[in-house]
Each structure stands twice: as C-alpha cells, then as structure tokens.
Amino acid sequence: MSNENSRHLYDLAVKHIPGGVNSPVRAFKGVGGDPLFFKAGQDAYLIDADDNRYVDYVGGFGPLILGHCHIEVVEALRNQLQQGLAFGASTEAEVKIADKICELMPSIEKVRLVTSGTEATMSAIRLARGYTGRDRIVKFEGCYHGHVDGLLVKAGSGALTLGEPDSLGVPKAYTDLTHVLPYNDTSALQSFFAANGDDIACVIVEPVAGNMNCVPPVPGFLEALREHCTKYGAVLIFDEVMTGFRVALGGAQSVYQVTPDLTTIGKVIGGGLPIGAFGGKTEIMELIAPLGGVYQAGTLAGSPLAVAAGLAMLNVISKPGFHDELAARTTTLLNGLQERADQAGIAFTTNQVGAMFGCFFIEEKQVSHFSQVMSCDTERFKHYFHSMLENGVYLAPSAFEAGFVSSAHGNTEIQLTLDAAEKAFSALPK
Numbered sequence: 001m002s003n004e005n006s007r008h009l010y011d012l013a014v015k016h017i018p019g020g021v022n023s024p025v026r027a028f029k030g031v032g033g034d035p036l037f038f039k040a041g042q043d044a045y046l047i048d049a050d051d052n053r054y055v056d057y058v059g060g061f062g063p064l065i066l067g068h069c070h071i072e073v074v075e076a077l078r079n080q081l082q083q084g085l086a087f088g089a090s091t092e093a094e095v096k097i098a099d100k101i102c103e104l105m106p107s108i109e110k111v112r113l114v115t116s117g118t119e120a121t122m123s124a125i126r127l128a129r130g131y132t133g134r135d136r137i138v139k140f141e142g143c144y145h146g147h148v149d150g151l152l153v154k155a156g157s158g159a160l161t162l163g164e165p166d167s168l169g170v171p172k173a174y175t176d177l178t179h180v181l182p183y184n185d186t187s188a189l190q191s192f193f194a195a196n197g198d199d200i201a202c203v204i205v206e207p208v209a210g211n212m213n214c215v216p217p218v219p220g221f222l223e224a225l226r227e228h229c230t231k232y233g234a235v236l237i238f239d240e241v242m243t244g245f246r247v248a249l250g251g252a253q254s255v256y257q258v259t260p261d262l263t264t265i266g267k268v269i270g271g272g273l274p275i276g277a278f279g280g281k282t283e284i285m286e287l288i289a290p291l292g293g294v295y296q297a298g299t300l301a302g303s304p305l306a307v308a309a310g311l312a313m314l315n316v317i318s319k320p321g322f323h324d325e326l327a328a329r330t331t332t333l334l335n336g337l338q339e340r341a342d343q344a345g346i347a348f349t350t351n352q353v354g355a356m357f358g359c360f361f362i363e364e365k366q367v368s369h370f371s372q373v374m375s376c377d378t379e380r381f382k383h384y385f386h387s388m389l390e391n392g393v394y395l396a397p398s399a400f401e402a403g404f405v406s407s408a409h410g411n412t413e414i415q416l417t418l419d420a421a422e423k424a425f426s427a428l429p430k
C-alpha cells in the first residue's frame with residue numbers, strides 16, 4: 001500500500017500548518033507514523049491521496065451517521081448552494097431545525113445554534129454561571145468538551161492522545177474554578193457535593209464518555225448526577241455533541257432516561273458541516289441574549305448549508321428502526337472482533353452504546369473507569385491500528401477515541417473488517 005502522496009502532502013503541510021494538521025488527533029501521534037491525507041469519502045469508505053480505500057470507522061469523529069456523501073444530504077446542499085451560502089440573518093430552515101431538535105430531544109425547550117461543539121459547551125457553561133450566579137463547575141476526568149479554557153483540565157480525546165490533558169496558556173484562575181471528579185464514581189460525587197454543592201454552577205458530563213475511548217455510564221451514575229444537581233441547584237449539562245442522535249434518536253438522555261437541564265449537541269445535526277447547539281429549559285435559555293444578560297453570538301451561526309445538511313440527515317435517521325438496525329450491525333461487528341481476538345489469544349474487550357463503540361486491549365471484561373482505560377496496552381493498539389490500515393480499515397488514530405458505524409456499513413464492510421482484524425490479531429506481538 002503506497003502512501004507516497006500522503007507523505008508528500010504532509011511534507012508540504014508542515015510548512016505552514018502546525019504539525020501539518022488542523023486538529024491534533026489527526027497527527028497520528030497516538031499511533032506513530034505520518035498522518036494520511038484523504039481526498040474523498042463514499043458511503044462507508046474513505047479514499048486517501050494514494051487512492052487506497054478504507055472502511056471508515058471515524059466518520060468525521062461522529063457526524064457521518066449515514067456514511068460519506070449520502071444522496072439526501074448532498075441533494076439538500078446542492079439545492080441550498082443555489083439559494084445562498086450565508087445571510088447573517090435568520091432563515092426558515094433555522095426554525096425547522098430548532099423545531100426538529102426540540103421534537104427529538106424534549107428536554108430541549110429552546111435551542112441556540114453555534115458553529116462547533118466547543119462553542120456549544122462554552123456557551124452552556126456561561127449560561128449556567130449566569131443562571132445560578134455561581135462560578136465553580138464540575139467535569140470528569142477523561143471527558144472532553146472541546147478546547148474551552150476552563151475545560152482543558154484532565155481532558156480526553158486529543159489532549160489525552162498527546163498526553164497533555166491540561167493545556168499551557170490556561171490561566172490558573174480559570175482552572176481553579178474547575179473541579180474534576182472521577183467518571184462513574186458515585187461516592188466521590190456524593191462526597192464532593194456534600195462539601196461544595198452550594199457553590200457549583202453546573203456539572204458538565206458526557207452521558208456516554210466517548211473521549212477516553214467509549215465508556216458507558218454505570219447504573220446509577222447519571223441518576224446520581226441528576227439528584228445532586230437538583231438538590232444543590234446546580235445546572236446539569238449533558239454534553240451530547242457525540243452521543244446526540246447517534247446512540248439513539250433522542251440521544252443518551254433517551255437511553256438512560258435522565259433529563260438534563262441543558263444539552264449540548266453538534267456533529268450529526270450538521271450533516272458533516274460545522275455546527276453545534278445548546279438548549280434546554282426555557283427559564284434558563286431565556287437568559288441568553290438578546291432576551292437576557294448572558295451574551296453569546298456567532299457570525300455563521302445557523303449556517304444555511306450546515307442546517308440544510310443537518311435537516312436532511314435528521315430526516316433520514318428519524319425513520320422507524322434506523323437506530324435499532326445500526327446498533328444491531330455494531331453488535332455483529334463487535335461480536336466478530338471479540339471472537340477473533342479470543343481465537344488469537346489476545347486480551348481484548350469492547351463497549352457499545354448504539355452505533356458508538358470502543359475496543360480495549362485489556363484483560364478485564366468490563367471497562368468503566370478512566371484508570372482502566374489508562375491501563376490498556378496502547379502498544380498493542382498501535383500495532384493493531386497499522387495492521388488494520390494495511391488491510392483496508394481506518395480507525396481513529398488514537399486509543400482514546402470511540403468508533404462509529406454508519407448506515408452505509410453493510411455486511412460486506414463488516415466482513416472486510418473482521419477479515420482484517422483476524423490478520424491483525426494474529427500478527428500482534430504476544
């Protein structure tokens with residue numbers, strides 16, 4: 001498999017782009033080697049600069065739940081292109097997508113569109129602080145909510161991949177206001193709130209952690225968050241940028257039946273274009289400008305192109321049975337991977353919530369805690385990643401990212417992946 005063109009593009013890229021990438025996790029630092037450059041995506045496949053084809057389990061890190069270039073998304077974009085790209089003013093489509101989001105996620109009574117997940121979480125936290133008049137916030141180790149200054153504390157995703165969970169350039173005054181608790185540790189939560197609950201503006205949590213690989217909530221964890229936030233008057237923010245409309249049509253909050261006060265979303269609602277959103281209870285959302293005193297704004301918020309693509313995607317995934325079918329295919333994939341790892345004598349386990357999954361090179365059969373994620377064999381993952389790549393399967397270039405199945409992943413793609421995994425597991429150093 002030639003990577004000559006990718007290598008050439010990388011050499012050119014590093015000249016004017018830091019690390020040759022526009023987002024750190026793409027740099028392959030977590031797996032070694034130089035990053036691939038891609039030129040096309042079609043259905044479940046990515047095509048790189050050397051015309052190598054890969055079954056894609058990154059899906060743009062979550063948005064592409066229909067696979068690449070889905071006909072209805074492309075058609076919606078084509079139509080919008082004829083109408084206009086940006087107006088700096090409101091459009092009918094923004095009303096439609098706001099109505100659709102509130103219909104699919106009833107905890108969201110009012111929603112504001114932004115242009116990234118980071119903007120969504122940053123705005124939601126500012127809103128929670130404005131609403132409660134409190135400054136302190138709570139996040140969880142290994143969770144990632146975008147590169148918001150106060151949230152780059154023991155963060156996951158690219159920060160974890162690069163081994164820099166805390167960032168330079170973030171004033172101590174900011175991080176002093178951020179309390180980090182262990183994910184899935186209800187007793188630590190209880191103790192913390194007993195001592196500090198009255199000072200907490202909000203808790204922000206990934207209801208299914210997808211940035212320390214994929215770690216679902218243990219029974220009772222989300223319920224305890226809800227109970228303590230209610231008791232102490234803190235705003236509960238579910239960061240569903242990744243899980244929203246992905247793990248189920250109504251997101252993780254519909255799977256676990258725990259209702260947050262605010263939710264942040266993104267990825268799927270933009271159909272692959274830049275978008276984010278935050279929303280929730282009317283009494284909180286009405287503090288947002290121009291109605292209230294919490295300022296928030298964005299030049300391209302509600303981008304006609306992103307909204308057109310997002311509406312098309314939401315309409316397709318709203319069809320009955322869509323998510324059940326996706327979850328079933330994901331289960332088939334994971335069962336097949338587990339069988340082949342067991343046959344090869346490789347310590348391996350998986351997590352799954354809907355069409356979002358995680359693979360771990362670890363002896364234990366249940367991964368629920370950050371400490372377990374950090375004990376996984378990342379060297380084995382590196383070998384596995386490159387072997388899968390050589391056999392036509394593209395995984396996230398990091399042991400700390402979740403994987404995603406799309407509706408374009410059919411039996412052919414699942415079988416190709418399992419055949420690649422059989423070779424990869426048998427080639428792993430014992």
Ligand code: KE4
Binds near residue numbers: 117144
């Ligand atoms: P963006 O600002 O990257 O659009 O979204 C930030 C964000 C917020 N919340 C959650 C739960 C997220 O997963 C993300 C971003 N996800 C990562 C992938 N794990 C983005 C990939 C990257 O940084 O390149």
